[in-house]
Amino acid sequence: MTGAFQRLQESLNEAKIAATHKVNEITTMNEKIVEMWPNKDSVERSGNRLTTDSGTKVYDADHWLKVVDPSTGHHGPSLLEDQIAREKIHRFDHERIPERVVHARGAGAHGYFKLYTPIPEFSSAPVLNDTARSTPVFARFSTVAGSRGSADTVRDVRGFAVKFYTEEGNWDIVGNNIPVFFIQDAIKFPDFVHAAKPEPHNEVPQAQTAHNNFWDFQYLHSEATHMSVWAMSDRAIPRSFRMMQGFGVNTFSLINAQGERTFVKFVWTPELGVHSLVWDEALKLAGQDPDFHRKDLYEAIENGYYPKWRFGIQTVAEKDQDKFEFDILDATKLWPEDLVPVNYIGEMVLNRNVDEFFAETEQVAFCTSHVVPGIGFSDDPLLQGRNFSYFDTQITRLGVNWEQIPINRPVCPVMNFNRDGALNHRIHKGKVNYWPNRFEAVPPASHKQETDSYQEYPARVVGLKLRVNGAKFREHFAQAQLFYNSLAEYEKKHVQAALAFELSHCDEPIVYKRDIDLALAQNVANMVGGDIPKEGRQNHGRKAPGLSQTDLPAIRPSIETRRVAMIIADGFDIGVLTAVRAALKAEGATTWVIGPRRGMIFPTGVDPESGTGGLMADHHLEGQRSTMFDAIFNGRAVHWVREAFGHLKPIGALGDAVSFLQQAVVLPGVDLAADPNSDEVVISYGVVTGWKSSVGILRSLDIEPSTSV
Ligand code: HDD
Numbered sequence: 001m002t003g004a005f006q007r008l009q010e011s012l013n014e015a016k017i018a019a020t021h022k023v024n025e026i027t028t029m030n031e032k033i034v035e036m037w038p039n040k041d042s043v044e045r046s047g048n049r050l051t052t053d054s055g056t057k058v059y060d061a062d063h064w065l066k067v068v069d070p071s072t073g074h075h076g077p078s079l080l081e082d083q084i085a086r087e088k089i090h091r092f093d094h095e096r097i098p099e100r101v102v103h104a105r106g107a108g109a110h111g112y113f114k115l116y117t118p119i120p121e122f123s124s125a126p127v128l129n130d131t132a133r134s135t136p137v138f139a140r141f142s143t144v145a146g147s148r149g150s151a152d153t154v155r156d157v158r159g160f161a162v163k164f165y166t167e168e169g170n171w172d173i174v175g176n177n178i179p180v181f182f183i184q185d186a187i188k189f190p191d192f193v194h195a196a197k198p199e200p201h202n203e204v205p206q207a208q209t210a211h212n213n214f215w216d217f218q219y220l221h222s223e224a225t226h227m228s229v230w231a232m233s234d235r236a237i238p239r240s241f242r243m244m245q246g247f248g249v250n251t252f253s254l255i256n257a258q259g260e261r262t263f264v265k266f267v268w269t270p271e272l273g274v275h276s277l278v279w280d281e282a283l284k285l286a287g288q289d290p291d292f293h294r295k296d297l298y299e300a301i302e303n304g305y306y307p308k309w310r311f312g313i314q315t316v317a318e319k320d321q322d323k324f325e326f327d328i329l330d331a332t333k334l335w336p337e338d339l340v341p342v343n344y345i346g347e348m349v350l351n352r353n354v355d356e357f358f359a360e361t362e363q364v365a366f367c368t369s370h371v372v373p374g375i376g377f378s379d380d381p382l383l384q385g386r387n388f389s390y391f392d393t394q395i396t397r398l399g400v401n402w403e404q405i406p407i408n409r410p411v412c413p414v415m416n417f418n419r420d421g422a423l424n425h426r427i428h429k430g431k432v433n434y435w436p437n438r439f440e441a442v443p444p445a446s447h448k449q450e451t452d453s454y455q456e457y458p459a460r461v462v463g464l465k466l467r468v469n470g471a472k473f474r475e476h477f478a479q480a481q482l483f484y485n486s487l488a489e490y491e492k493k494h495v496q497a498a499l500a501f502e503l504s505h506c507d508e509p510i511v512y513k514r515d516i517d518l519a520l521a522q523n524v525a526n527m528v529g530g531d532i533p534k535e536g537r538q539n540h541g542r543k544a545p546g547l548s549q550t551d552l553p554a555i556r557p558s559i560e561t562r563r564v565a566m567i568i569a570d571g572f573d574i575g576v577l578t579a580v581r582a583a584l585k586a587e588g589a590t591t592w593v594i595g596p597r598r599g600m601i602f603p604t605g606v607d608p609e610s611g612t613g614g615l616m617a618d619h620h621l622e623g624q625r626s627t628m629f630d631a632i633f634n635g636r637a638v639h640w641v642r643e644a645f646g647h648l649k650p651i652g653a654l655g656d657a658v659s660f661l662q663q664a665v666v667l668p669g670v671d672l673a674a675d676p677n678s679d680e681v682v683i684s685y686g687v688v689t690g691w692k693s694s695v696g697i698l699r700s701l702d703i704e705p706s707t708s709v
Helices: 002-028 031-046 083-093 186-196 212-220 222-231 279-288 292-302 357-362 381-398 478-486 489-504 518-528 574-586 638-646 656-664 694-700
Strands: 066-068 075-078 106-115 134-143 158-166 169-176 252-255 261-270 308-317 343-353 563-567 590-595 631-633 651-653
Touching: 031 134, 106 158, 106 292, 106 357, 134 343, 169 261, 186 212, 186 381, 212 222, 212 489, 222 478, 279 489, 292 343, 489 518, 563 574, 574 590, 631 638, 638 651
Parallel strands: 563 590, 563 631, 631 651
Antiparallel strands: 066 075, 106 134, 106 343, 134 158, 158 169, 252 261, 261 308, 308 343
16 A cells, blocks of 8 residues: 555656656747757657668667578678668767867857847847847857867866857857957967967877966967966866856947947856866866766756856947057957946846757857847957858868758748758759849849848958057056956965966976066966066056956855755764755755765664665765865765865864864864854854855955865
């Protein structure tokens, strides 16, 4: 009877889960996903029965056709004539496509963009004016230097590419999580990427800039100084894709209905605030969980915690183009927010994971040249080159018809006479394949009058053909100083430590010759064994808002989606554990039970011999590490606790574990528990509900964050 009741309850639960998924499915479907749906459906339906690619049913896909001696039962050679086996192997042999030449490793998700403030004064683009619209988007986050199989948490810039499937065509913002770039002119890109990628003679190192060639390039290109300091800062080791900013980096333009142009930079700011790992954590995670970031994004979306970014614009009127000390078309310079404030006008929410990584995340292809009417380019020499490069690289990666691949197709109609090429999926009817023609009567000139067609801004261009950039492009240090000056003291220390780490991996330490800041140069030189400079470049001492991560806290501080490890051993208090878990769950955190073994752990009062009444541990202490969690509770294992402490994480403890915690770590300035025998939850660095970032808590406790355990 009990068994039947239990089964009934299980099936009811399953039905409930299925119904919830259905609802989620419907609410997260958008125009783009609906448009892609027929393809998925046909694949799913044919999946019930194995067929060849040409549709013939197959009864055995497990044995190659062979010659068999019926008298002995021994088989002879496999037959080449087996077209079914041949097809399977052929298809497998050609599964790989070239990985992206940069940004090879990434993860993506679907979502939508919603505008809350129309900007007709700047742009006529409906996506930036129609607040009733929900524009489907696909976002892909990536590291830059590593191969497809490299680790997520390496020190690197992160790509932040967003494709808007607007009703007027696809608009791609192909950005990074750092607002500036290493080089000013696109012609330098191959040199820069070669220098950053593994060295040619031995293909070492993987996914790291800690090598001679990268720093050699930096030394020879002082324009790279500004971005290098960003790349050595905490921005280059984000806690999560969900907790980093995105920047379009290049200067684009907005064009309004009157045909007037305004220069613009695009920025995404996460609602969760900007947070980073500490270096020691990042290093360890690269080995312990190389998929840390892609799993984090996937799990958050699966659990219904949809990451959200506010979308902002910084605008500069055409008449003000020359009023700044830097050139606004120089991608190695940012527009300081005190000079050009960010105006947040919309938001992006990612609410649906991909169904198939290859078909969607791998085959998605972005182009900076994809803009829609009302949005244009600028003469930023990096952007000009990018507009050529992206389309071109997609041809190598995906073939000339890459825009017909489901994830890349626009949701609006496409009509032109681009034809043929490998893997053309469209079947065009009609007798003509040129324009204009005798059937389509509208002469091209009349299209000019249509407001919804793309109109280039008629910029006036006069001059000499010369291989140069503007005069202000020659200044390379002022903003590197501005960024460094704006960092909190502990952020500066992280930059110093990062530089020292990188240069320790080089045979020729050279950074101290390029002094952004005298103290920085002296410290780094001291650590890597270089000549310690006595005089430095004059520091202008200026700072700007929005550059330190401490200026970018969460809009609504929350423990949502944070991972909390509950460490238990036999004899634990199940009542308290259940209550704490429930409290954490109610706040949106995920809890994981870690025990001395992955099996039943028995609470006080339960006889282990009985084999029942225990709690199943999700993992054992060796199977997972403290690095994979944001906080730990009831720390019993010395290494876990010390490591988590060194990584600035909140540590909770109960009862006996309080004195253990006190012995395991020395907590300067923190009175761990007034009464060690109290049953109250004791938290060292945070509070269970109303989460504050570890760093924030540390600062409030006036403890210096350090990366050492
Ligand atoms: Fe790039 C990929 C971002 C300069 C050439 N780039 C790529 C991706 C991102 C960026 C996020 C991955 C897109 C995806 O997820 O598929 N790139 C940037 C930013 C830059 C930048 C923010 C500076 C403002 N890139 C840049 C230059 C060039 C390229 C100057 C060439 C002249 N980038 C490429 C590429 C890639 C690429 C080779 C490789 C794969 C791809 O395009 O689709 O064409």
